Amino acid sequence: MDHQLEVFVTVAETENFSRAAERLHMTQPAVSQYIKALEKSMEARLFDRSNKYVRLTQAGDVVYHHAKEILGLYTNMHALIDDLTGKAGGAISIGASYTYGEYVLPVILKRMKEEAPDIEPTVTIGNTKEISRLVAEYQLDVGIIEGEVGNENLTVEPFETDAMYVVAAPSFFFTTEEKNIAPEDLEQETWVIREEGSGTRRMSDKFFEETGIEPASRLEFGSTQLIKESVEAGLGLSLLSHWTFRKEAKAGTLQVLDVEGLPLQREFSVISRSLFRSKALEVFLREVKEGYRGEK
Structure with a gap:
């Protein structure tokens, strides 16, 4: 069958x-x-x-x-x-949200390959909602997502805290007598945000809700890389994980704004559905939990 x-x-x-x-x-x-x-x-x-x-x-x-x-x-x-x-080996299917999958996962896979070369990973990158669905339907062995998961059939294991900041182009200039920029002072700016279903989008919505601001204009993109390039070009501001803009901040192509109440904190979590884990999957998860901290 x-x-x-x-x-x-x-x-x-x-x-x-x-x-x-x-x-x-x-x-x-x-x-x-x-x-x-x-x-x-x-x-x-x-x-x-x-x-x-x-x-x-x-x-x-x-x-x-x-x-x-x-x-x-x-x-x-x-x-x-x-x-x-046998020893750890064979295929494992991994899902990851964009932030983790594009900016952290490659380092983890490299380390796993060095430790257990017989493991054959396949990777699916999607937003948090998509990865959660694929794990719930047994189409992925494991997922790594940011934020909350609304599926009681999934086992959720938070393993790391992420920090999110407002970033802008180097040319963005804001004068204030206060030490920090008040969120309401950024309400008239254009905000570049992720699509519905994204963990990063959820955090942007949370930031707007908690600060009581309603951006004058929004641009919605389905790619963090596109958002960064748009912000660099001066199209607007964005709330992003510190993992996504480290290179740009170091190179001076993006700046972090000192906004009151930031950074926002969220958790990266491992999600799974199976009651059992293969040796290959255990090796991967060990690298996730140890290797992520090692990159700080």
Whole structure:
């Protein structure tokens, strides 16, 4: 059944029987036979087929999401059995929110590879909401996210505190007799923020709510890198993790504003769903908890 589901998932993701056959190193007739057998066992048509496309039916969409969970559990089961007699190795699927995934994770993966070269990580980067969903559906072994997770099926383990500051272009100049800039004095500025579902966006909304300010203008981008470049260009201000702008601050292309009540604190957390962890996953998590602190 596991191979049948693997064929089905591959067809669903490639939306093409020929491409699925190539990826699986099978013939197209063999792929078709697997799909027919699965449709017979489900007593439902799983794909709408034409000369131009192959698309999931409503029933197929249900099977696809469950198949991904089943295959994830099946792979994890094999990894745990292998652990009983072997050293840390094999595949692990890691999800990370943009802040951690783009600015910290590469260092962690390098260290893990040095310690356990037989581990084969695959990485998915997304916002906190996306990574939480993929872990909950067993499509990822583990996720690293910032902020809170509203899913009771996930195990959440905070491991590090992050600090967030308001950054601006070097040309931004603000005069005040006070030691710090009052948040309300920045209300008329343009703020460059992340998209809904992002942990960084959640913190920006929290900052606006707690300070009672309503920015005169907002620009919403789905990339922290794009936000930094926009702020550097003088398009506006942004609230960002200190991990994301260390190089720019050192180079003098971004400045940190001394704003009252900052920095805001938030937690990075490891999220998972499985009750068991492979040796490979344990090695990775050890590097996350030790290596992150080592980079301060």
